[in-house]
Amino acid sequence: xxxxxxxxxxxxxxxxxxxxxxxxxxxxxxxxxxxxxxxxxxxxxxxxxxxxxxxxxxxxxxxxxxxxxxxxxxxxxxxxxxxxxxxxxxxxxxxxxxxxxxxxxxxxxxx
Amino acid sequence: xxxxxxxxxxxxxxxxxxxxxxxxxxxxxxxxxxxxxxxxxxxxxxxxxxxxxxxxxxxxxxxxxxxxxxxxxxxxxxxxxxxxxxxxxxxxxxxxxxxxxxxxxxxxxxxxxx
Numbered sequence: 001x002x003x004x005x006x007x008x009x010x011x012x013x014x015x016x017x018x019x020x021x022x023x024x025x026x027x028x029x030x031x032x033x034x035x036x037x038x039x040x041x042x043x044x045x046x047x048x049x050x051x052x053x054x055x056x057x058x059x060x061x062x063x064x065x066x067x068x069x070x071x072x073x074x075x076x077x078x079x080x081x082x083x084x085x086x087x088x089x090x091x092x093x094x095x096x097x098x099x100x101x102x103x104x105x106x107x108x109x110x111x
Numbered sequence: 112x113x114x115x116x117x118x119x120x121x122x123x124x125x126x127x128x129x130x131x132x133x134x135x136x137x138x139x140x141x142x143x144x145x146x147x148x149x150x151x152x153x154x155x156x157x158x159x160x161x162x163x164x165x166x167x168x169x170x171x172x173x174x175x176x177x178x179x180x181x182x183x184x185x186x187x188x189x190x191x192x193x194x195x196x197x198x199x200x201x202x203x204x205x206x207x208x209x210x211x212x213x214x215x216x217x218x219x220x221x222x223x224x225x
Contacts, residue, residue: 031212042115042201042216043154088153097142097205097212100170101154 005102006089012108019076021105023089024069030092032065033099034074037086046074046087081111114138117202117217124192125225132187132220134202143185144214146201147171154201160185192224 007022025032031050035043049056049065049072056063062075076083086106090099115136124130136143141162146154146169156169160179174196175189185204189196199221203214 033212033214035216040199040219040221042117042218043203043214044216045213048213086151092212097214098144098156098159098169099212099214100156101146103153104151106151 006087006105008105009103010106010108012110013079015079015081015109015111017079019079019083019107019109021074021076021087021107023072023074023102025072025089025091025102026070027091027093028067032063032072032089032091034061034063034072035088035090035101037088037104039085043088076107079107079109081109083107084109115202115204115215115217117200117220119220120218121221121223123223123225126191126193128192128224130189130192130222132200132202132222134185134187134217135183136185136204136215136217137183138204138206138215139182140204140206140215141182142205143179144203144205145169145175145177145185145187146203147173148199148201148219150199158187192222194224197222197224 033048034046037043047058060077065072086104088104090101118133143160145158148154155171157173158177160166201219202217205214
């Protein structure tokens with residue numbers, strides 16, 4: 001069973017606009033992570049937010065976590081064409097380090 | 112750029128062949144993982160290892176096997192490939208000690224079984 005479920009499944013925006021992607025999960029998590037995947041490549045870790053944190057920033061990225069609603073959002077500000085990729089949320093539950101991934105969101109940024 | 116490598120990047124083989132997908136990392140990570148990903152879909156964990164001589168099956172049943180004889184090396188073997196094994200296989204590793212949750216991914220092996 002998948003841990004994360006992203007929304008929307010596909011997003012197309014103009015360069016310079018902000019992109020907001022949402023993720024909902026089913027079971028309690030220790031932390032939630034966002035990854036980026038360029039077409040046909042491996043995933044790259046973007047940001048991790050722990051269950052006791054509500055918001056975190058890293059450069060143009062802002063992630064929020066609402067454990068009461070079991071949801072997270074990733075905001076990319078001032079998007080660039082190079083941000084075009086698939087974005088996945090993934091959660092870790094329990095004491096192990098296994099990640100459970102959602103289906104991903106395809107972001108297209110038009111130049 | 113993560114120091115984790117996968118070979119081959121692309122592989123086309125016939126049904127019934129035995130294949131080994133290689134994965135190596137130079138970061139000294141104790142944890143390593145294999146994921147299977149169909150195009151446009153989520154990743155499914157098929158095997159993981161928390162250290163040398165430790166291997167476990169993941170959440171998705173797989174006919175593949177793995178071994179972890181050296182810290183840096185985590186190969187995946189299919190004894191008899193079938194068209195249903197056609198997919199992308201991603202290897203990942205994560206760091207030493209508790210709290211090292213970020214995973215580093217290799218570029219993947221795209222396997223096609225004809």
